Amino acid sequence: EVIDYLTAKGEKVGLVKVRLYRPFSAERLLAAVPATAKKIAVLDRTKEPGAYAEPLHLDVLSAFAEAKREATIIGGRYGLGSKDTPPASVFAVYEELAKDAPKARFTLGINDDVTYLSLEEKPAPNTAAEGTKECKFWGLGGDGTVGANKNSIKIIGDHTDKYVQAYFQYDSKKTGGVTISHLRFGDSPIRSPYYINQADFVACHTPAYITKGFKIVNDVKDGGTFLINCQWSPEELEQHLSADSKKYIHDHNINLYTINAIDLAKKVGMGKRTNTILQSAFFALAKVLPPEDAMQYMKDAAEHSYLKKGQDVVQKNWDAIDAGATAFVKIDVPDSWGNPAPDAAEKELAGRPDTVEMVENVLKPINKMDGYSLPVSAFEPMADGVFPNGASAYEKRGVATSVAEWIPENCIQCNQCSYVCPHSTIRAFALDEGEQAAAPEGMKMLDFKVGPGKDKYQFAISVSPLDCMGCGVCVNTCPSNALKMSSSDSQMDQQPVFDYCVDQVSVKKDLVDKTVKGSQFNPPLLEFPGSCAGCAESTYARLITQLYGDHMIVSNATGCSSIWGGAGATSPYTVNKEGKGPAWANSLFEDGAEHGLGLYYGQKTIRDALKDKVAHIAESTDDAARKAACEKWLETYDNGETNQDATEALIAALDPNCPDCAAVLAQKDYLNKKSCWIFGGDGWAYDIGFGGLDHVLATGEDINIFVFDTEVYSNTGGQASKASNIGQVAQFASAGKALGKKSLSEIMMQYGYVYVAQVAMGANPAQCIKAITEAEAYPGPSIIIGYCPCELHSISQGGMGSCQNEMKKAVTCGYWNLFRYNPAAKAEGKPAFTLDSKQPKPGYRDFIMGEARYSALTRSFPERAETLFKQAEEYANNRYERLSKLGELYK
Ligand SMILES: Cc1ncc(C[n+]2csc(CCOP(=O)(O)OP(=O)(O)O)c2C)c(N)n1
Ligand code: SF4
Ligand code: SF4
Numbered sequence: 001e002v003i004d005y006l007t008a009k010g011e012k013v014g015l016v017k018v019r020l021y022r023p024f025s026a027e028r029l030l031a032a033v034p035a036t037a038k039k040i041a042v043l044d045r046t047k048e049p050g051a052y053a054e055p056l057h058l059d060v061l062s063a064f065a066e067a068k069r070e071a072t073i074i075g076g077r078y079g080l081g082s083k084d085t086p087p088a089s090v091f092a093v094y095e096e097l098a099k100d101a102p103k104a105r106f107t108l109g110i111n112d113d114v115t116y117l118s119l120e121e122k123p124a125p126n127t128a129a130e131g132t133k134e135c136k137f138w139g140l141g142g143d144g145t146v147g148a149n150k151n152s153i154k155i156i157g158d159h160t161d162k163y164v165q166a167y168f169q170y171d172s173k174k175t176g177g178v179t180i181s182h183l184r185f186g187d188s189p190i191r192s193p194y195y196i197n198q199a200d201f202v203a204c205h206t207p208a209y210i211t212k213g214f215k216i217v218n219d220v221k222d223g224g225t226f227l228i229n230c231q232w233s234p235e236e237l238e239q240h241l242s243a244d245s246k247k248y249i250h251d252h253n254i255n256l257y258t259i260n261a262i263d264l265a266k267k268v269g270m271g272k273r274t275n276t277i278l279q280s281a282f283f284a285l286a287k288v289l290p291p292e293d294a295m296q297y298m299k300d301a302a303e304h305s306y307l308k309k310g311q312d313v314v315q316k317n318w319d320a321i322d323a324g325a326t327a328f329v330k331i332d333v334p335d336s337w338g339n340p341a342p343d344a345a346e347k348e349l350a351g352r353p354d355t356v357e358m359v360e361n362v363l364k365p366i367n368k369m370d371g372y373s374l375p376v377s378a379f380e381p382m383a384d385g386v387f388p389n390g391a392s393a394y395e396k397r398g399v400a401t402s403v404a405e406w407i408p409e410n411c412i413q414c415n416q417c418s419y420v421c422p423h424s425t426i427r428a429f430a431l432d433e434g435e436q437a438a439a440p441e442g443m444k445m446l447d448f449k450v451g452p453g454k455d456k457y458q459f460a461i462s463v464s465p466l467d468c469m470g471c472g473v474c475v476n477t478c479p480s481n482a483l484k485m486s487s488s489d490s491q492m493d494q495q496p497v498f499d500y501c502v503d504q505v506s507v508k509k510d511l512v513d514k515t516v517k518g519s520q521f522n523p524p525l526l527e528f529p530g531s532c533a534g535c536a537e538s539t540y541a542r543l544i545t546q547l548y549g550d551h552m553i554v555s556n557a558t559g560c561s562s563i564w565g566g567a568g569a570t571s572p573y574t575v576n577k578e579g580k581g582p583a584w585a586n587s588l589f590e591d592g593a594e595h596g597l598g599l600y601y602g603q604k605t606i607r608d609a610l611k612d613k614v615a616h617i618a619e620s621t622d623d624a625a626r627k628a629a630c631e632k633w634l635e636t637y638d639n640g641e642t643n644q645d646a647t648e649a650l651i652a653a654l655d656p657n658c659p660d661c662a663a664v665l666a667q668k669d670y671l672n673k674k675s676c677w678i679f680g681g682d683g684w685a686y687d688i689g690f691g692g693l694d695h696v697l698a699t700g701e702d703i704n705i706f707v708f709d710t711e712v713y714s715n716t717g718g719q720a721s722k723a724s725n726i727g728q729v730a731q732f733a734s735a736g737k738a739l740g741k742k743s744l745s746e747i748m749m750q751y752g753y754v755y756v757a758q759v760a761m762g763a764n765p766a767q768c769i770k771a772i773t774e775a776e777a778y779p780g781p782s783i784i785i786g787y788c789p790c791e792l793h794s795i796s797q798g799g800m801g802s803c804q805n806e807m808k809k810a811v812t813c814g815y816w817n818l819f820r821y822n823p824a825a826k827a828e829g830k831p832a833f834t835l836d837s838k839q840p841k842p843g844y845r846d847f848i849m850g851e852a853r854y855s856a857l858t859r860s861f862p863e864r865a866e867t868l869f870k871q872a873e874e875y876a877n878n879r880y881e882r883l884s885k886l887g888e889l890y891k
C-alpha cells in the first residue's frame, strides 16, 4: 500500500519479499533488485543479540558485496513481540533511506529513547484502498463480541460483492480480558495486513473501559461514529467520559451514540448476552448493507445456529436483533466538550515503591491497551528482566457481574472457600480486639467456634469484589450454604473491608498450620492471577505459596501457568508483610525443568559456600550467642521448616563490622533453605519437556515438580498430549484419542528415590496438602501431578464453577486416582506406596459424558465413541487394579 501510494507520487521505491529463505539464493535476490537501486533497507523479524547484523541483513550484505554491487544497505527489526507494522512504520523506512546518512541499524514500531535506534513514525495518510470501511469493536473476553464480529464479516462476505477482512486482537488474560475486533470491507481488494488505527465506526461494548479511561475514541476518524454500550443517561455519560475523550469527540466531529444493551438483553430474555443486540446496532448504524437485509441475514444465521436449542431460543435472538436495530440514542455533543473540565486527580497508589512505580509507569498503560505507546526508557528499571512482585493487586479488574457474598450466620469456619478459590479473592482472617475495633463499616465477623482462635479472635471471611472472577467455585464448595453469588454492585461496600483485612490485619501464626483450614490463615503469595474463572492450575499454585511462598523459588515452563503467572508487567506472585515472596521465572516450554535445575544449583552453590563461611565463624568467634546461632543454622541446614527461624537468628547475631560476618550478610538472601519448585503443564511434562524433567528427577537433588495436568495443551487451545485419555476429543485428536494416557507417575516411581504423588484437591483436599508437604520435606526429587479440570473440558453442568466438584467425580468413578509414593517412608520401615483413592464406584461413563471433550464424540463418531469409551473404562479399571497391587510391590 505504501509503495503504491509513494510511486503514485513519483517516488522511485520498491520491495523484494524473500519467500524461501533457506537455501538462500543470492543470484535470485540480485536479479530481483533492479540495478538502479541505490539504497536498500532489509527488515528482519528477529533479534539476534550479539550478531553483527540480523540474519537476512547479513545475507543481503554478503550477496551484494560478493557480486561487487554498490548499494547502501541498512537493516532494521520489525514486528517483534507481535508488534503491528502499520503504514506509518513503512513510510518511516523510506524516509530514513532518503537521508544522506541513514542509520545502519534501526528498529521499527517502538519509541527507543535509550539507544535511539528507532525511526520516527509520523501520522501516516490512509493508504487502504479507496472506499474501504474500517470498524473496530472493543469487547470483554467471553462476552461474545468476537463471535458476533466473525458472524458480521461472514454476512457481509456472503451477501455482498465486497472484499472483507477481520483481525482479532486479545490481551494476555485467559478470560475477562480485552478483545478488539478489527473489520474491514470494501469494493477493492484489501491489502492491509495491519490493525486499524483510524476507523469509520468504533464500538465500546464494555462500559468499564470508558470509566477506566481507555483511549478508545481516539481510534475514530474525523466525522466517524462512536457507539458506547452503557446504562448511562447523557448526564452520566458526560461524567464518565474522560476530558481527553470529550475533547476528541468535540474537535473531531464524532457522531456519538449510546445503547443500553445490558438492560435490553435481560428484557428480551438473553440474560448477559448483549452481543446480538450490539451486532444489530452496528448494522443499523454502519449501513454496510440495507439495514432490513442485514437484519434478515442475522436472523437467518441465528436460526441456523440455535434451532437445535429450540424455537424459543431462536425467537429471543430475533427479538434481540429487532431491539438492537433501533435502540441506540444519538448524543448531542455540547460545545463545552471543546474545553472540558479536567479529570479528577487519580488516587495515589500505596505500597512497595518499586511496585507502585512500575504499576504507574508500565502496568497502567498496558492494561489500557496502550502499552505500545511506552518508550523503551519506561522499562529501564526492569532492564535485567526482573519485575517487582505483587502488581496484580493494582489491577482491580472488576470484570465479574456477580461475586461471592458471605453469609456469616451459616458459616462453620472450615476455610474451604478460601482453599478452593483460584484467584485468592476470598480469604479467611482472624482479628484481635484492636483490629476488630478499627474495622471499617460493613465488616462481618463471628466468634471463633473452636480451636486456638476461640475466645481470642473474631473470624471473618472476606471477598474482594473488584478481583473476584465470579466463578462460583467457592459457593459450590461451601458445605453449609454460607456463600451466595450476588450482584457485584451490591458488594462494592466489601472492597474497603477486604483491603483493610489484607493491609491491616496481622497473620495469626497460632492459627496457621499445614491443614486445609490452617493453611488458609496464611496469606496467599499468588493473588489475582489472570487465569480463567475457576481454573484449577492457579488454585494449586496458590495453595503451595500459602505453605512455602515466603522462601520459594519457582521456575515455570511455558503454558497457561506462565501466562496467568506473569504476563507482561503483571506479577500475581506477591510478598508478605515482611517483603518475602516467591521468586518466579519463566524460561521456555521445552527447558522448564533444566531452567529450574539451574536456579536450584545456582542458589545451592552460593549457599554451600555460605555454609563453609558460617562454620568458620562458629569455630573462630568468641561470642557465645553468635556461635550458638551459627551452630543452629548449620544443624538445620537441610530442614526447610526449622532453617527459616535459624536464619533470622543468625542474621541478627552476625556483626556487620566483622569481615567474616559481613561476607555472609552480603548474601543473606541466600542463607535460608529454599523451597525449589518447577511448575508446568502436561504438554510440557509428558511431552516436550519430558527429557529435561526426567533428567532433573534423576539428579537426586532436592527439587519439587508440580505438573498441572489438564490433559491437553491448554494455553494454545487444547492440543492432545500424551496425558490425554482414550476417547478424548482434542486438537490433533478430533476423532477421539485412540491410545491411553501415559502414566508419568508410574514411570517416575521406578526410580525408587523420587517422591511421586497424584492429587486432585477437590476430591481430597487433605491428601493434596499431605502430598505437597511430604514432597517438600523429602530431601530428594519430587513430582506431584495435579488433576486440573480446565475451561477446555467444557464441563456441562456448571462449567468451571464446578471445577472442584468435577475432581471429586473424577476420583470417585476411577477416572483419576490419588496416591503417594514416598521413599522416605520406606526408610522408616513404613510402606512407600499409599493408594489414597477408594475402589472406584460405577459412573465412569456418566462422568465422561458430563464433559463435551468426550460427549462430542458420540455426535461426530457414535460407533467409535462407544468402542473408545469402553476401552477407556477398561483402561481405568486396569490401572486401579495395578495401583492396588503396588502397595505390596513397593513395600
Ligand atoms: C518449543 C515450543 N513449542 C511450542 C510452544 C507454544 N506453546 C506455548 S504454551 C504451549 C502449551 C502448553 O501446554 P501445557 O504444557 O499442557 O500447559 P497448559 O497450557 O495446559 O497449562 C505451547 C504449545 C512453545 N512456547 N515452545
Ligand atoms: S466466586 Fe470464584 S473468584 Fe470469586 S471468591 Fe469465589 S472462588 Fe474466588
Ligand atoms: S466454605 Fe462456607 S462454611 Fe466454610 S468457611 Fe467458607 S463460607 Fe464458611
Ligand code: SF4
Binding pocket: 174, 531, 532, 534, 535, 536, 537, 538, 560, 564, 710, 714, 715, 789, 790, 791, 792
Ligand atoms: S488451564 Fe484451562 S482453565 Fe486454566 S487458564 Fe488455562 S485454559 Fe483456562
